[in-house]
Amino acid sequence: MxxxxxxxxxxxxxxxxxxxxxxxxxxxxxxxxxxxxxxxxxxxxxxxxxxxxxxxxxxxxxxxxxxxxxxxxxxxxxxxxxxxxxxxxxxxxxxxxxxxxxxxxxxxxxxxxxxxxxxxxAPDTVLGTGIQTARKAIDDGLIGAPISATATMVTPGHERWHPNPDFYYQPGGGPLLDMGPYYVSALVTLLGPVVSVIGAASHTRDTRTIGSGPREGEVIPVTIDSHVTGVLVHASGALSTLVMSFDAVKTKSANIEIHGSAGSLVVPDPNHFDGDVQLFTLGADSWQTLPISAGYIDSGRGFGIADLAATPAGVEPRAGGQLAFHALEVMESVLASAHSGSAVSIESTVARPALVELTALAAPLAEVQGISS
Incomplete structure (x- = not known):
C-alpha cells in the first residue's frame, strides 16, 4: 500500500x-x-x-x-x-x-x-469523463427510468487503412469482436448486466483488398460475419440494440444513445475517454451539453491499471476480469444467436462497476506531450 x-x-x-x-x-x-x-x-x-x-x-x-x-x-x-x-x-x-x-x-x-x-x-475508456458523466446522469435520474439504448459502429472496413488487416476477417475478428468490447462494456457500465441476447449477421463479401502499405492491392479472404446486429436484454429490463459493421459506409447516428422515461442521452464514442454528453429532457426545446461530472480527467490507456492499483484487496476492479468476461460472453452469444436463429441466455453476470468520482489522477497530458513515446 x-x-x-x-x-x-x-x-x-x-x-x-x-x-x-x-x-x-x-x-x-x-x-x-x-x-x-x-x-x-x-x-x-x-x-x-x-x-x-x-x-x-x-x-x-x-x-x-x-x-x-x-x-x-x-x-x-x-x-x-x-x-x-x-x-x-x-x-x-x-x-x-x-x-x-x-x-x-x-x-x-x-x-x-x-x-x-x-x-x-481493457477497455478502460469506460473510466473516462465521457462514459462516466453519462453514467452519473443516469444515476441522478436525469432521464428517468432507463428504457432502451442504441449502440452503432459503422465503417467500410479496416483494410482501407490497415497495412495488415488479415486478422480482422478471420475467426476471432469481425466488427463485433473487434469494436464490441468498447460498446458492450459501456452499455453494461451504464445499464447493468445482460441476461439474454438475440442476433442476426451477414457476410457480404468473400474477399477484401488491402488499401495501404507494402501489401496495397493484395486480396485477402473473408471468413467471418462482417455486419452484426444484436438486441441485448439487460437485467434491469432495458433493451439495447447493437449494430457493428465492416460493410456500411457511414452513419449520422450517435455512437450510443440512452432513452429513458424522462429524457434521452447522447453518449460519446466509447473508444475514446472523453467527449460531450448531451441531454434532452421531456418538454425541453433543445439538447443541452452536460458539464463534466464524473470520471478520470484527461485520461487514456493505462488508467485502468492505476484504478486497479488503487482498488482495495478483495474488491473487483472497475475494468476487471468479470466485466471483460461478461462482455465477451455477450458478444459470443450474439454471434451464436445469429447462426441459430434463437435467443441465447447469458450465464454470467457482473456487478455494475462503481461510479468514478471526478478525479484528476495524473499530470495533465500537455506536460508530457514533448516526451517521446
Missing part, C-alpha cells in the same frame, strides 16, 4: 505507445521491464523509457520486481500469456478481449482466483 505498482509489459506493438505516454503521468505505476518475441522492439522501448530493461518473456515472468503483467500480445495469445503470468504469481491486465473465447477466459479467471491474484482488462 502506498507504493507504485511495478509493471512488466509483454508485447511491444503499436498500442504500447499509448500506454507508455500515460505511464509517464501516473505516479501509481512503475514500469520496470518489457519483452517481445522481437528483441529489437523490446530494446527500442527500453531505450526510450528510463529505468526499463528489455528481457525475454521467460525472464519477465520470473522477475521478482514485476507484480503485474500488462499483456499487449495478439488476441490469440491473451489467455496463454495470462495463464503463464498467473502461474508465476503475478496479477494480469490485458488488452481486449480477455481471451479468444469464453472457455479460455474462464480458465484465466479460475486460475487467478486459485492463485489469489487480480485480473484486469
Amino acid at each position: 502506498g507504493k507504485p505498482l511495478r509493471v512488466g509489459i509483454i508485447g511491444c506493438g503499436a498500442i504500447i505507445a499509448q500506454y507508455l505516454k500515460n505511464f509517464r503521468r501516473l505516479d501509481d505505476i512503475d514500469l520496470v521491464a518489457v519483452a517481445d518475441l522481437d528483441p529489437a522492439r523490446a530494446q527500442a522501448v527500453a531505450d526510450s523509457y528510463d529505468g526499463v530493461r528489455a528481457v525475454t518473456v521467460d525472464e519477465l515472468l520470473a522477475a521478482d520486481d514485476v507484480e503485474l503483467v500488462l499483456n499487449l500480445t495478439i488476441p490469440a495469445a491473451h489467455a496463454p500469456i495470462a495463464l503463464r503470468a498467473i502461474a508465476a504469481g503475478k496479477s494480469v491486465y490485458g488488452e481486449k478481449p480477455l481471451a479468444a473465447t469464453t472457455a479460455e477466459a474462464r480458465q484465466v479467471l479460475d486460475a487467478a482466483r486459485e492463485a489469489g491474484v487480480v485480473v484486469g482488462c
